[in-house]
Every structure is written in C-alpha cells, then in structure tokens.
Amino acid sequence: MSALPLFAPTVGAAAVWRADELARPPGLVLATGHALLDSQLPGGGWPVGALVEILQAQSGQNEWRLLLPALKRRPAGPVVLVGAPHIPFGPGLAAQGLDLQSLLWITSAEPAARMWACEQALRCAPVAAVLAWLPQVRSEQLRRLQMAAAQYSKLLFVMRSVPAQDEASPAVLRLLLGGPAAGADELGDALCVHILKRRGPPLDQPVRLPARSGRLGALLSLCGTDRSPRSGQALSPTDQGCFCGTDQELPSNFALSPTDGRMSERFGEGHALDRLAALA
Amino acid sequence: MHWIALQPWPEATQAPVASTGSMPQDANALVDALGALAWWALRFTPKVAQVDDALVLEVSGSERLFGGRQPLLHAMLGVDNPVMSVRHARGATSLIALARLQLATGPRAVAPDDLPLQALAAARAHLPTLERIGCTRWGQLRALPRGGVARRFGAPLLDALDCAYGLKSELYPWLVLPEVFDASLELAAQVETAPALLFAARRLLNQLLVWLRSRQRGVLALRLGWQMDKRRDTASEGELVLRTAEPTLDMNHLQRLLGEHLARITLPAPVLYLRLRTLETQALSGSTASLLPDDVVGGDSWHQLLERLAARLGPQCVLQAQACADHRPERMQAWAPASSAPVRVAHPSARAAAGAIQAPRSDGLYPTWLLAAPLKLAVRQARPLYQGPLTLLAGPQRLEAAWWEQAGGAAQSVGEGCALRDYFLARSEQAGLLWIYRERLSGPGADAAPNWYLHGLFG
Numbered sequence: 001m002s003a004l005p006l007f008a009p010t011v012g013a014a015a016v017w018r019a020d021e022l023a024r025p026p027g028l029v030l031a032t033g034h035a036l037l038d039s040q041l042p043g044g045g046w047p048v049g050a051l052v053e054i055l056q057a058q059s060g061q062n063e064w065r066l067l068l069p070a071l072k073r074r075p076a077g078p079v080v081l082v083g084a085p086h087i088p089f090g091p092g093l094a095a096q097g098l099d100l101q102s103l104l105w106i107t108s109a110e111p112a113a114r115m116w117a118c119e120q121a122l123r124c125a126p127v128a129a130v131l132a133w134l135p136q137v138r139s140e141q142l143r144r145l146q147m148a149a150a151q152y153s154k155l156l157f158v159m160r161s162v163p164a165q166d167e168a169s170p171a172v173l174r175l176l177l178g179g180p181a182a183g184a185d186e187l188g189d190a191l192c193v194h195i196l197k198r199r200g201p202p203l204d205q206p207v208r209l210p211a212r213s214g215r216l217g218a219l220l221s222l223c224g225t226d227r228s229p230r231s232g233q234a235l236s237p238t239d240q241g242c243f244c245g246t247d248q249e250l251p252s253n254f255a256l257s258p259t260d261g262r263m264s265e266r267f268g269e270g271h272a273l274d275r276l277a278a279l280a
Numbered sequence: 281m282h283w284i285a286l287q288p289w290p291e292a293t294q295a296p297v298a299s300t301g302s303m304p305q306d307a308n309a310l311v312d313a314l315g316a317l318a319w320w321a322l323r324f325t326p327k328v329a330q331v332d333d334a335l336v337l338e339v340s341g342s343e344r345l346f347g348g349r350q351p352l353l354h355a356m357l358g359v360d361n362p363v364m365s366v367r368h369a370r371g372a373t374s375l376i377a378l379a380r381l382q383l384a385t386g387p388r389a390v391a392p393d394d395l396p397l398q399a400l401a402a403a404r405a406h407l408p409t410l411e412r413i414g415c416t417r418w419g420q421l422r423a424l425p426r427g428g429v430a431r432r433f434g435a436p437l438l439d440a441l442d443c444a445y446g447l448k449s450e451l452y453p454w455l456v457l458p459e460v461f462d463a464s465l466e467l468a469a470q471v472e473t474a475p476a477l478l479f480a481a482r483r484l485l486n487q488l489l490v491w492l493r494s495r496q497r498g499v500l501a502l503r504l505g506w507q508m509d510k511r512r513d514t515a516s517e518g519e520l521v522l523r524t525a526e527p528t529l530d531m532n533h534l535q536r537l538l539g540e541h542l543a544r545i546t547l548p549a550p551v552l553y554l555r556l557r558t559l560e561t562q563a564l565s566g567s568t569a570s571l572l573p574d575d576v577v578g579g580d581s582w583h584q585l586l587e588r589l590a591a592r593l594g595p596q597c598v599l600q601a602q603a604c605a606d607h608r609p610e611r612m613q614a615w616a617p618a619s620s621a622p623v624r625v626a627h628p629s630a631r632a633a634a635g636a637i638q639a640p641r642s643d644g645l646y647p648t649w650l651l652a653a654p655l656k657l658a659v660r661q662a663r664p665l666y667q668g669p670l671t672l673l674a675g676p677q678r679l680e681a682a683w684w685e686q687a688g689g690a691a692q693s694v695g696e697g698c699a700l701r702d703y704f705l706a707r708s709e710q711a712g713l714l715w716i717y718r719e720r721l722s723g724p725g726a727d728a729a730p731n732w733y734l735h736g737l738f739g
Binding site (some may be wrong): 058060063078089096103216220 | 581739
C-alpha cells in the first residue's frame with residue numbers, strides 16, 4: 001500500500017471543502033494512470049472504499065482501457081468480475097499488467113444474484129477490487145454496495161448503461177464514457193470521459209484521454225499516419241489479397257507480408273502485428 | 281485424591297459471548313451438554329467419569345501441571361472458561377463431591393458426617409427404613425454396627441459408605457474423547473422443510489465445535505444425514521456432504537454453507553432424526569496474531585468467499601482462468617470452476633506454458649474481451665459489417681493451428697479441428713476497436729466468398 005499516493009484524512013482548515021475546488025477524499029486514493037483524468041478527480045485518482053459508477057452505451061467497450069492502468073497498481077489481491085459482458089481474455093489482460101490468475105469471474109445472469117455476489121466479494125478480506133456490470137441495479141442497492149465498499153475499503157466500479165445517468169445515485173464519482181465526438185475527431189481513438197458527478201465543481205468539458213498506450217497505440221498511430229496520405233481510405237479488403245501470398249502489389253508503406261522471412265528473423269518470433277508497431 | 285463434581289447448571293445465566301468460534305455458553309445450544317462438558321473437562325485431567333447427570337473429575341494428578349489446586353480451579357471455573365455455565369463441588373472422594381453438589385450449599389463445605397443420606401445414591405432405596413430408625417446423616421449410618429447394616433440393607437450400602445469415606449478405592453469407567461465426531465439428534469417435532477433443519481443442525485455444529493476444540497483440529501468434510509418418516513412411501517434417509525478447503529473452526533461459515541445447501545433440497549417426508557459426522561479433520565496449526573490493531577483486516581477469507589459463492593450460485597458460475605498453451609485464442613485460457621485451493625497446474629509443460637503466457641510477451645495486440653462464440657458478420661461489397669461498416673486498420677495476423685485435430689470434412693467451426701484464420705484489427709464507429717477474422721478456406725471451397733467473424737473487443 002505504501003506505493004500508492006496516500007492522503008491522510010485531514011483535520012482543521014484543510015477539512016473544509018469549498019464548493020469551487022476539488023474535495024479531498026477521506027480515504028485512500030489510487031492513481032488512475034491517466035494524468036489528465038487524475039487532475040480532474042478529487043484526490044487525484046480512484047477513491048478506494050467508495051462506489052465509482054461508469055456509464056457507457058455498450059458494456060464492455062471501454063472499461064479495461066480506463067481501469068487497467070489503475071488495476072495494474074492495485075494493492076495486492078484478486079480482482080472480482082461480476083457478470084462481465086464477454087469472456088475476459090487473459091493474454092490481452094496479462095499484456096497490460098493484469099494477471100490472469102488473480103481474476104475471479106462470477107457469471108450469473110440474475111440481477112439479485114449479481115448484487116449478492118458483489119456484496120460478498122466486497123466483504124472478503126483479500127479482494128482488492130470489484131468490477132460489477134449491473135444494468136438493472138436500483139439506487140438503494142447501490143447504496144448497500146457503497147456502504148460495503150466503504151466498510152471494507154475496496155475499489156468498486158459499477159458499470160451501467162447511459163439511461164441510468166438521469167437516476168439518482170449514491171456513487172461518489174460518476175463517469176460517462178464515450179460521447180457524440182468519440183472516435184470521430186482528430187485524436188482518432190481518444191476516449192471522452194464526462195465527469196457527471198464528483199466532489200468538486202461541475203465539469204462541462206469532457207476529459208479526453210489520449211489514444212491507447214503501448215503496442216496497440218503505436219500500431220494505431222501508425223495506421224493513423226498511414227491513413228492520411230491515402231485520403232482517409234483505410235485498408236480495403238481487396239488490398240489484403242497480397243498478404244495471403246498472391247502476386248498482387250504490396251501496399252507501399254503499410255506492412256510486410258508475414259511470409260517475409262527476413263523481417264521475421266529481424267524482429268524475432270513475435271506477434272505478426274508487432275512488426276507494424278516495430279516499424280513505428 | 282481430590283475430586284470435583286460438575287453439573288451443567290442452566291439457571292445460572294451468563295451473558296452470552298458472541299464472538300466467532302467461541303464456545304457456546306448455553307447448555308441448550310448443545311445436543312449432549314454433559315458429553316460436551318466431559319470433552320471439555322478432559323483437558324484438565326484424564327480421569328473424568330459420568331455419574332448419573334453429573335461428572336466427577338479426579339484432579340490430584342494434574343495439580344502440579346497447573347501450579348496448584350487453586351490455579352487449577354481458577355483455570356477450570358474462571359469467568360470465561362467453562363464451555364457452559366456449570367456448578368461444582370469438591371471433596372476428598374467422589375461421593376462426597378457429588379453429595380455436596382446435590383446439596384448446593386455453595387462454597388461452605390459440609391462435613392462428611394453431616395451429609396444427608398439422600399445424597400448417597402446407594403442409600404436412596406432404604407431411605408424410609410433408615411429414617412424410621414432415626415438415621416438421616418452419613419455419620420449416623422456409619423455409627424451403626426456393620427454386621428447388622430450388612431444383614432439389613434445388603435453389602436452394597438456398606439461398600440458405598442466405605443468408598444465415600446475413602447476406605448475403599450473408587451472405580452469408574454473413565455471417559456475418552458472419541459476419534460470421530462458422530463452425534464445424532466432426535467428432533468422435537470417433525471420438520472417438513474429442509475431450511476428448517478438448520479436450526480437443529482446448529483446444535484449439532486455447536487457440539488462439533490466443542491469436540492474440535494478439545495481435539496485441536498479443524499474440520500474439512502462433514503456429513504449431515506437425516507432419517508425421515510418411514511410411514512411415507514419414499515426414501516427414508518438423506519444426506520448432505522459439506523467440504524471446506526481449509527480446516528476450519530468457524531461454525532458460522534459452516535452454518536452458512538449448510539444453509540445454502542439445505543435451501544436447495546426438497547424433503548420427500550418429514551424428518552425425525554439428524555446425524556452429524558465428521559468425514560475428514562486436520563490438526564490445526566496455530567495462527568499468528570498481530571500485536572498491532574492495524575494489521576487486522578476485517579472480512580471473510582478467500583476460500584470462504586469461493587465456497588459461499590459456489591454454494592449459492594453453483595460452481596459453474598464462479599470461474600477462475602487457467603492459461604493454456606495453444607495458438608487458438610479460444611483455447612489460450614480455460615475458465616474453470618474456481619477451487620478454493622491455489623490454482624493447480626497439472627503438467628510441468630503446462631506450467632511452463634502458463635508461465636510463458638504470464639510473462640509480458642508480444643501480446644499487446646490481443647483484445648481484452650473474447651466473444652464466447654465468434655459472431656458471423658454480414659458482408660457488403662466485400663467489407664464486413666458490424667453496427668455499420670468496419671474499417672480494417674491492421675492485419676492480417678495469420679493463424680493456422682490445430683490441423684492435427686481436424687475431425688474430417690472441410691467444415692471448421694471454432695474449437696474443433698483446424699483453424700485457418702486471418703485476424704484483422706478493425707474499427708467500428710459505434711463499437712470501437714474490434715478483433716475480427718476471415719476464415720481462410722482450404723480445399724475445393726476456396727473460391728467462395730470468405731466468411732468474416734467478430735472474435736474479440738478491445739474494451
């Protein structure tokens with residue numbers, strides 16, 4: 001826990017929260033890993049021991065991207081997924097720092113069973129974080145979860161759908177992911193985070209998190225630069241015949257064919273798409 | 281020789297101590313209170329015997345171990361030590377101790393000669409005659425001529441009197457702690473529903489706790505059996521086996537597990553008897569307590585969580601992943617019901633493979649979500665569609681694996697047989713980054729339009 005940015009509960013003048021500035025959360029805070037987002041969150045990170053609500057149009061779309069940098073640096077302990085929309089893919093998660101063996105996945109379709117499982121997971125001492133997909137949860141149930149998270153100091157993220165933003169919620173922090181401009185702007189794959197509720201002044205502008213990090217980001221930026229000279233025309237399926245070993249012309253600046261043994265030797269036995277990233 | 285007589289004494293109510301794993305303080309919470317008391321008393325002396333509804337303990341052999349008679353009594357009868365509220369009496373022989381226990385005069389000890397004859401079990405049959413000859417105290421009976429007493433009342437009375445005065449040695453069948461806990465309980469009323477059995481089972485569990493404490497063991501597997509009304513034309517017996525991953529003394533956890541299991545059982549006939557038996561126990565290792573209050577983390581343990589989740593939701597709903605060595609994405613991991621034991625890797629090669637997958641390899645381009653079954657995409661003008669047209673960003677990553685598993689025939693479905701795929705990274709305006717693949721047909725069907733599938737999401 002000592003590696004986390006700790007903020008002790010403050011007393012005296014510092015305990016007074018002026019409405020035009022960000023509050024200091026009473027508990028621990030875990031940095032999100034996104035500097036822009038940290039600067040807009042009270043305490044500079046995800047509050048530990050509080051409910052964080054994440055709303056988005058399609059579940060499964062952006063959660064990992066938002067949460068993985070923080071989960072990577074969580075206090076040691078398993079992460080419990082309650083009712084994930086798809087199968088969590090271990091190799092992809094492990095590459096971003098979340099160990100496959102530390103995941104527990106509870107696949108229950110009933111909303112009541114999911115609620116119960118969530119609460120039980122929060123009560124378990126070794127659990128570090130609980131990620132719950134609760135599309136049909138009611139406000140008083142969320143309050144129960146919030147109380148449990150506060151009592152046992154766990155990271156708790158509840159994923160809900162966009163229409164829930166009009167309902168009252170006991171969450172300390174509510175975020176709306178995506179938005180009208182997502183994906184269509186000059187940043188390409190940027191993630192728009194609207195902070196609907198926080199302990200601080202309301203924020204009108206969404207926080208734009210930069211494009212993806214790591215290899216995927218490098219690859220995407222390469223594709224982005226690649227796309228512009230071709231006047232927005234991305235790789236069309238007809239172009240790809242060439243990758244399959246036919247005699248068509250290679251796309252000039254895109255990639256090497258996987259059958260090109262020389263490049264394979266040079267870059268080792270990595271992922272086929274890695275060679276694109278390596279070129280970037 | 282120094283004897284202590286003990287008897288459960290429910291009237292002397294004490295404040296219940298409701299901490300986890302503490303001994304039950306109420307004799308009514310147990311199935312066999314005297315038996316439990318005897319198990320508990322065996323920690324002080326090996327000489328414990330049951331006489332009617334009381335226990336007698338010979339403690340002179342253990343006085344040195346406890347540092348004297350008073351420390352021993354304090355350890356035995358201190359405020360929070362007894363397994364239940366008891367009353368006690370002491371004496372130089374067991375009969376004196378028992379007689380004083382019956383008198384219940386408190387700390388003031390009555391001299392043996394002044395003890396009433398009602399308190400001597402062997403004299404009870406002759407009490408009217410003895411009273412008519414004016415003999416009501418032990419001393420008075422002892423003063424009578426022995427030959428006459430033997431002729432009039434029989435030798436057993438004289439023997440008992442000799443034992444009571446220590447002239448003859450006392451013989452008892454000493455109690456021992458059973459190797460296996462096995463207790464049964466006759467229910468006070470017929471129980472129609474399985475969840476209602478929990479109330480009776482709780483008493484059995486309390487009894488079990490006393491046994492486990494005495495043996496210093498934790499329970500790993502239990503069997504709760506019940507006998508049903510034989511007049512119904514159904515099965516007359518039923519049982520339930522409960523297992524935990526770690527040896528436990530925590531009856532609250534066992535009770536909760538039992539409740540979850542019982543909630544799913546329908547009884548064909550009313551239950552009359554319950555029986556609890558330990559199948560597997562393990563010696564407890566001590567736990568290290570922390571001096572600092574901060575180190576005490578509140579909450580349940582990991583295996584308790586897993587067992588409780590599996591008991592209510594079913595084991596198939598509580599999954600943990602195991603990395604596998606395979607090139608097909610759907611086979612790279614196996615989500616299996618979580619066992620509360622640490623993840624077992626069966627084969628050394630599998631262990632090596634698991635380690636290889638754990639290491640940050642060149643896996644940054646794998647998606648974070650995988651679809652349970654690949655979703656076949658519609659194709660328009662040779663471009664795949666998923667919530668609108670997809671833009672292919674990168675690829676292909678060619679996968680050609682598992683030809684050795686080919687079941688025969690050209691049809692390839694996911695998970696069985698040969699996988700011939702070209703994976704692409706695609707973007708959808710609505711759904712974000714997707715991981716799609718094109719099935720690369722081989723053989724005679726190659727001229728047909730390729731099928732596109734959605735297989736993963738970069739969430």
